[in-house]
Amino acid sequence: MDTAQAVHILVVDDDEEIRELLGEHLQRGGYRVTTLADGVNLLPTLRRGGVGLLILDVMLPGEDGFSLCRKVREQCAVPIIMLTASADEADRVIGLELGADDYLGKPFSPRELLARIRALLRRSQGALGVAQRQLRFGDWTLDLVSHHLSHRDGEQLNLSGAEFALLHLLLSKANQVLSRDDISQALHGRDCTPYDRSVDIQVSRLRQRLGGSEGGGQVIRTLRNKGYLLACDVHASA
Numbered sequence: 001m002d003t004a005q006a007v008h009i010l011v012v013d014d015d016e017e018i019r020e021l022l023g024e025h026l027q028r029g030g031y032r033v034t035t036l037a038d039g040v041n042l043l044p045t046l047r048r049g050g051v052g053l054l055i056l057d058v059m060l061p062g063e064d065g066f067s068l069c070r071k072v073r074e075q076c077a078v079p080i081i082m083l084t085a086s087a088d089e090a091d092r093v094i095g096l097e098l099g100a101d102d103y104l105g106k107p108f109s110p111r112e113l114l115a116r117i118r119a120l121l122r123r124s125q126g127a128l129g130v131a132q133r134q135l136r137f138g139d140w141t142l143d144l145v146s147h148h149l150s151h152r153d154g155e156q157l158n159l160s161g162a163e164f165a166l167l168h169l170l171l172s173k174a175n176q177v178l179s180r181d182d183i184s185q186a187l188h189g190r191d192c193t194p195y196d197r198s199v200d201i202q203v204s205r206l207r208q209r210l211g212g213s214e215g216g217g218q219v220i221r222t223l224r225n226k227g228y229l230l231a232c233d234v235h236a237s238a
Helices: 016-028 042-047 065-075 089-097 110-125 161-172 180-188 198-209 212-219
Strands: 008-012 032-036 051-057 080-085 102-106 134-137 140-143 148-151 156-158 220-223 227-230 234-237
Touching: 008 016, 008 042, 016 032, 016 110, 032 042, 042 051, 042 065, 051 065, 051 110, 065 080, 065 089, 080 089, 080 110, 089 102, 089 198, 102 110, 110 161, 110 180, 134 161, 140 161, 161 180, 161 198, 161 227, 180 198, 180 227, 198 220, 212 220
Parallel strands: 008 032, 008 051, 051 080, 080 102
Antiparallel strands: 134 140, 134 234, 140 148, 148 156, 220 227
């Protein structure tokens, strides 16, 4: 891959060995890599532009990964993978609620991380047909190029990679029931474990963006013991 065209990945982890390991593996995978030992320069680095994906450790000196994830998500929609303690479900839940797109427990396989990165970048870029640029549903219009979600009253939302991928999936299967495993396989390439709440959290966040428990709940319905359904017609336009 041409270095000038390579996706730029920013790694924030206080463990020097992990930073070096990730730097080597990601560069070998064709990515440009910048590493930081803490979050002090994280936001300034993102503001300079050009970062295509952020790998963020939860446990950092000074400001922790949760606080940094929230601040990043308030300012931009860069895809975020959080590195968390492998046995701590609470870390994963909090990270997803704050806007992270995926998570990986330590210790982890660099090959699995590369697979997660490729899947997340594919989702964030979107697989678009030339003739389809916008999808209209209810009072909303999703722009498949910019990932902006516009309401008929003029409100415009800039979706994160995970929010866009989930909404695009639901729109492509409008009025069809999707189980949690269906959604997890499509978005993460794996089935849900019995206590995995990641899909439920992502659906809840998307509902909030669509108007909270009332507006979002009417668009995305929960079918007990079955899954979720986008309950409106979808119209594509160029």
